[in-house]
Each structure stands twice: as C-alpha cells, then as structure tokens.
Amino acid sequence: MNAYVGKVIDEVKQRYPWEKEFIQAVTEVLESLSVVIEKEPKYKKYKILERIIEPERTIMFRVPWTDDKGEFQLNRGYRVEFNSAIGPYKGGLRFHSSVTLSILKFLGFEQIFKNSLTGLPMGGGKGGSDFDPRGKSDGEVMRFCQSFITELYRHIGADTDVPAGDIGVGGREIGFMFGQYKRITNEFTGVLTGKGQNWGGSLVRPEATGFGVVYFAEEMLKSRNDSLAGKTVALSGFGNVAWGAAKKATELGAKVVTLSGPDGYIFDPAGIQGEKIDYLLEMRSSGRDMVKDYADKFKVKFTENKRPWSERTDVALPCATQNELDDNDAKMLIKNGCRCVVEGSNMSSTPEAVKAFLDNKIMYAPGKASNAGGVATSGLEMSQNSMRLKWPKEEVDKRLQEIMKGIHVSCVDAAERFGTPGNYVNGANIAGFLKVADSMIDQGHV
Numbered sequence: 001m002n003a004y005v006g007k008v009i010d011e012v013k014q015r016y017p018w019e020k021e022f023i024q025a026v027t028e029v030l031e032s033l034s035v036v037i038e039k040e041p042k043y044k045k046y047k048i049l050e051r052i053i054e055p056e057r058t059i060m061f062r063v064p065w066t067d068d069k070g071e072f073q074l075n076r077g078y079r080v081e082f083n084s085a086i087g088p089y090k091g092g093l094r095f096h097s098s099v100t101l102s103i104l105k106f107l108g109f110e111q112i113f114k115n116s117l118t119g120l121p122m123g124g125g126k127g128g129s130d131f132d133p134r135g136k137s138d139g140e141v142m143r144f145c146q147s148f149i150t151e152l153y154r155h156i157g158a159d160t161d162v163p164a165g166d167i168g169v170g171g172r173e174i175g176f177m178f179g180q181y182k183r184i185t186n187e188f189t190g191v192l193t194g195k196g197q198n199w200g201g202s203l204v205r206p207e208a209t210g211f212g213v214v215y216f217a218e219e220m221l222k223s224r225n226d227s228l229a230g231k232t233v234a235l236s237g238f239g240n241v242a243w244g245a246a247k248k249a250t251e252l253g254a255k256v257v258t259l260s261g262p263d264g265y266i267f268d269p270a271g272i273q274g275e276k277i278d279y280l281l282e283m284r285s286s287g288r289d290m291v292k293d294y295a296d297k298f299k300v301k302f303t304e305n306k307r308p309w310s311e312r313t314d315v316a317l318p319c320a321t322q323n324e325l326d327d328n329d330a331k332m333l334i335k336n337g338c339r340c341v342v343e344g345s346n347m348s349s350t351p352e353a354v355k356a357f358l359d360n361k362i363m364y365a366p367g368k369a370s371n372a373g374g375v376a377t378s379g380l381e382m383s384q385n386s387m388r389l390k391w392p393k394e395e396v397d398k399r400l401q402e403i404m405k406g407i408h409v410s411c412v413d414a415a416e417r418f419g420t421p422g423n424y425v426n427g428a429n430i431a432g433f434l435k436v437a438d439s440m441i442d443q444g445h446v
Contacts, residue, residue, distance in 0.1 A: 002034035008049045019102035021322060025109050025347060026053055028354075028366075032429035035418045048437045055108065057081040060101070061151045063129055065144045068137055077148050079127035081161055082108040085439040088159055089125030090115055090375060090382075092166030095173065097132045104128060106322070107166075110346055111375070113432025114368040117407045120379035125161055127152070133168050134289065145176035153181050158189045158385070164378045165194040167239075167321070171206075190385030193378035202381035203393040205374075208400055210244020210344065212373015213317055215404040217342040218252060220363050220424075223412065229253030234313035234338075235272075236260040237320035238291055241344045241371070243280040245317050246272050258308035260320060261291035265308040268300040312336045319344030327352035334360050343367035354425065369411050369428035376403045 012026050030049060037043055059079040067073055078101060081089045091111040094104070104126045112124030129148060133141050156163060165174055174194045181191055188200075195201035204211065214228070221227050231254045235242050238259045246256045255271040259280070268276070276298060283293055295302035309316065309329040316338050318325045322345060330353035333341065340363040343349065348367055349357070357364040377400055384390055391399075407428075414434070415427030440446075 001031060002037045004037055004044050005030050005034045005049065008053065011050075012053060016102075019105060021102045021106040021347070022109065024323075024351065025106040028347075028351065028425070029109070029113065029429045029433070032426040033433055035420075035426075036430055036433065039418070042441065043437055046441050048440060051440065052083065052112070052433075052436065053109070055080050055082045055105065056084060057155075058101070059127075059152070059155055063131065063144065063148050063151065065140070065147045067140050073144075075129050075131040075144070077127075077129045077151060078104050079152055079155060079161070079163070080104045080108040080125060081155070082124040082126070083112045083436060084123035085436050085443060086116060087121035087123045088157075089161035090122035090164070090378065091124060091126040092128075092164045093169045093173075093177075094126070094128035094166040095131050095133055095168030096128070097130055099128045099130045103322070107346055110368050112436055113429060114372045115375055115379075116432040116435045117369055117410060117428060118372050118376040118379060118403055119406055120376065120403075122162075122375065122379055125163075126166075127163060128166065128169070131168075133173065138172070141173060142176045145173055146180040149177040149180045150184065153184050156181075156191055158191050158382070162190065162378075162382060163192055164375070170194075170240075171196055171201075190382050193381045195381070200381070200385050202377060202384055202396055203391070204396040204400060205377050205381060206240050207244030207247060208377035209241045209371050209374030210246070210319065211248045211397070212376065212400060212404050213241070213245050213319070213342055213344040213370050214248040214252065215373065215401050216365055216370040216408055217249075217315060217317070217340060219405055219408040220340060220342065220365060223408075224363070227252070228315065231255070231314040232257055232312065233315045233317060234258045234308050234311055235344075236265070236308055236318045236324060237345065238280055238289075238294070239284055239319070241319040241374075242317075243277065243284070245319055245344055246280065247277050249317075250277065254315070257313070258311055259291050259294060260308050261289050263290045263292055264302060264304040264306050266291050266295045266300050266302050267308070267311055268294075268298065270300075309333050310336075313338050315339065316341045317344050318348035320348075321345050322347045323350050325349045325353050327356060329353060330356040334362060339363060341365070342370045344371050346371065358423065358425070363424075365411075365424045366428050368432065369407050369424060372407055373400055373404055376400060
C-alpha cells in the first residue's frame with residue numbers, strides 16, 4: 001500500500017474508531033487508489049484523500065412526533081452531504097432502527113463514487129433516521145415524515161440536495177415528505193426522487209436497482225463469452241431490489257431459486273417467476289418481512305435463520321444489506337461452483353469474502369458499480385422533472401441499460417489502465433474517484 005494512503009486510513013481509524021462501517025468503506029476504496037496516487041502525485045499535493053473522506057456537511061437533528069395514542073415519540077434524523085464536486089448531493093433516506101451516523105457515512109461515501117460512475121451530474125449524500133416504519137399506521141408514518149422534513153427541508157432542494165428512498169422509505173414515505181416540503185416552501189419541484197407516477201415520478205424507478213444489477217451481471221458474463229441464459233441464480237432479500245432482479249433475470253432466461261429475510265431463506269427449485277414474482281410485491285406491501293410466507297404459499301423449502309449461500313448456484317446476487325455475505329458464505333459459494341457474484345445491496349460482502357472471491361478468480365462486482373441503476377434512474381427522474389417531461393417505460397429502461405453498460409466499460413478500462421485487469425473493485429473505485437478528484441482540484445480549496 002502507498003505510504004500516503006496508509007497514513008490517511010490510519011488517521012480515519014484514529015479519528016472515528018467507533019464508525020466501523022465507515023472505516024471499512026474508506027479502507028476498501030483508498031487501498032484501490034494506491035496505484036493512482038503513485039502515478040498521479042497531484043492528488044497528494046492537493047490533499048484529495050483527506051478532503052474526500054470528510055463530508056462537506058453533516059446535519060443531525062431530533063424528530064419529535066406523536067403516535068396514534070397521542071403519546072410523544074422521539075427519533076434522530078441525519079443527512080450527510082458528502083461531496084458536491086460534480087453535482088448536487090444525491091442519495092437515499094433510510095428509515096430503520098439500525099441507522100447510525102457510521103452507516104450513513106459509509107453509504108454517503110460509497111455514493112460519491114457510485115454517482116460518478118453513472119456519468120450523470122450527481123454528488124454523493126445519504127440520510128435517514130432510526131425510525132422504523134414497520135408496524136406503524138399510515139397516520140404515524142405521515143406524522144413522522146412531516147416532522148422529519150420540516151427540519152430537513154431547509155438543507156435540500158432540486159439544485160442542492162435531492163434525497164430518494166432506501167430501506168424503509170418507499171412511495172408512501174416519499175409522498176408524505178414531498179407533500180410537506182411543498183406545503184412549507186410553496187413550490188412544486190423535483191426535490192425528491194422515487195415520487196408517484198401521477199406527480200413527477202419516473203417509470204421503472206421501483207425496479208431500477210434490481211434491473212441494473214442484472215444488466216451489469218450480463219455484461220460481466222458477456223466479457224467471458226457467456227450470458228445469464230440457463231444460469232441458476234441465488235438472491236438474498238425480497239424487497240424492491242430483489243424483486244427487480246428476479247424479474248429481469250427471469251426475462252433474460254435465468255432461473256432464480258432463493259429469497260431471504262430476517263427469518264431465513266426459501267429455496268424454490270422450480271424458479272421464482274410469474275405470479276411468484278408478483279407475490280413479492282404483496283409481501284412487501286403487507287408490512288411483514290418474513291419469507292416463510294412465500295414458502296407456505298408455494299410449498300417450497302424454508303430454512304430458518306440461515307442465508308441462501310449454501311445452495312448450489314451459478315450466479316449470486318446479494319440484495320439485502322451491508323456485510324450480509326461473509327468469508328464462510330464465500331467459501332461455500334466457491335465450493336458449490338458459483339462463477340459470478342454481483343452486489344445488489346451496498347457493501348454486501350465483508351472484506352474477507354471479497355478477498356476469497358478475488359483469490360479464487362470469481363467474477364465479483366462491488367455494489368457501487370453494480371447497484372448504481374437505482375440512483376441512475378433517480379438521475380433520469382431529475383432530468384424529466386427539469387424538462388417537465390415524462391419518458392415512456394421503454395425509453396427509461398433503454399437509458400438505464402446504456403448507463404449500466406457504460407459503468408461496466410469504465411470499470412474494465414480503469415482496472416486495465418492501472419494494472420489490475422479484471423478487478424472490478426479497483427476498476428470501480430478508480431473510475432469513480434478520478435472524475436470527482438479532478439473536479440475538486442478544478443474548483444479550488446472548497
């Protein structure tokens with residue numbers, strides 16, 4: 001590792017020792033950049049690494065609201081506006097009990113490079129709250145969202161910071177926040193993405209992340225003169241990302257055989273297709289997060305409190321949450337003949353798992369490249385809002401596919417240019433970094 005890179009990583013560990021997820025993300029990115037720093041000393045001269053790892057602004061606030069019994073409740077709200085060198089901050093809002101500043105910093109940091117890879121003018125940011133919408137009534141969710149945006153509204157805007165949805169934030173939550181923003185500011189603007197179809201939302205947005213993951217996997221396999229057709233695919237999760245991935249993988253001729261939730265995973269040897277994919281939406285809208293419902297309905301195997309990576313598969317698509325695939329899972333996938341791992345969630349794999357994939361020549365794509373389809377389509381929604389236009393589904397899907405192809409080319413080219421051909425981790429980190437770093441230099445000491 002380059003000495004300058006090592007020094008910056010050590011400083012982060014010393015400054016934020018409790019922020020484990022953020023340290024993991026910084027370490028993974030900066031280690032990839034050692035070869036760039038060796039070849040391009042200007043990045044050290046302008047202290048780009050020290051600057052890029054610190055958010056431009058971190059906003060923390062309390063969110064008071066009342067439940068249906070009239071009792072006072074309190075949560076914590078956050079927005080990490082990480083980097084605006086190439087465009088307004090862009091990144092999701094996550095409502096989940098696990099939300100901490102460390103998690104939002106890691107997600108915001110990853111978002112910088114993910115957004116850069118799309119080729120669209122979007123900076124990196126992330127936000128959310130430790131509020132959990134599960135088990136809450138529509139009225140409770142509305143009152144929380146209105147309180148949340150009443151504080152956040154002063155920091156966001158169509159040309160400043162454009163949040164979107166993430167875990168726990170779907171169309172309902174976006175609608176409540178948009179309505180309150182419009183009420184406070186007296187303007188109808190594209191300040192949030194993931195909006196409803198009747199009031200500025202883009203077609204394909206709900207399934208875009210999953211579609212993008214599959215498009216990226218297809219490009220990876222094409223580079224080896226292969227395709228998804230006829231492949232067995234193991235998926236984790238069962239939310240929008242997994243739903244979109246299952247839908248598109250099936251369309252391309254693959255057979256998706258697993259889904260997972262906090263209760264365990266299901267194995268469906270006949271393949272998750274047709275009404276089974278539609279049932280994923282019913283499961284999601286029900287507010288329950290138990291995949292055993294699927295097993296009970298379709299009479300398939302359910303394994304409690306386990307992840308799906310022990311099943312034989314050609315392609316693995318982790319689509320649930322960070323660090324969901326560890327070293328033991330990686331070894332099991334490799335043993336069972338998995339050829340390709342493509343992340344649908346952010347930082348799906350632990351560092352040990354990533355090393356195992358790379359050491360064993362398994363095709364592996366990090367989430368900042370492969371799951372960029374969601375934010376890419378959010379960027380397309382921003383474009384449609386700015387032009388006061390609405391593109392048909394085919395147009396959005398075509399643009400999404402082109403963006404994912406472009407990301408794949410950028411990763412492959414950057415990895416080859418800097419001496420690690422076929423390494424998508426290095427390729428994604430380097431390609432995403434160069435555009436942002438050069439823009440920071442152009443804009444001076446800001």
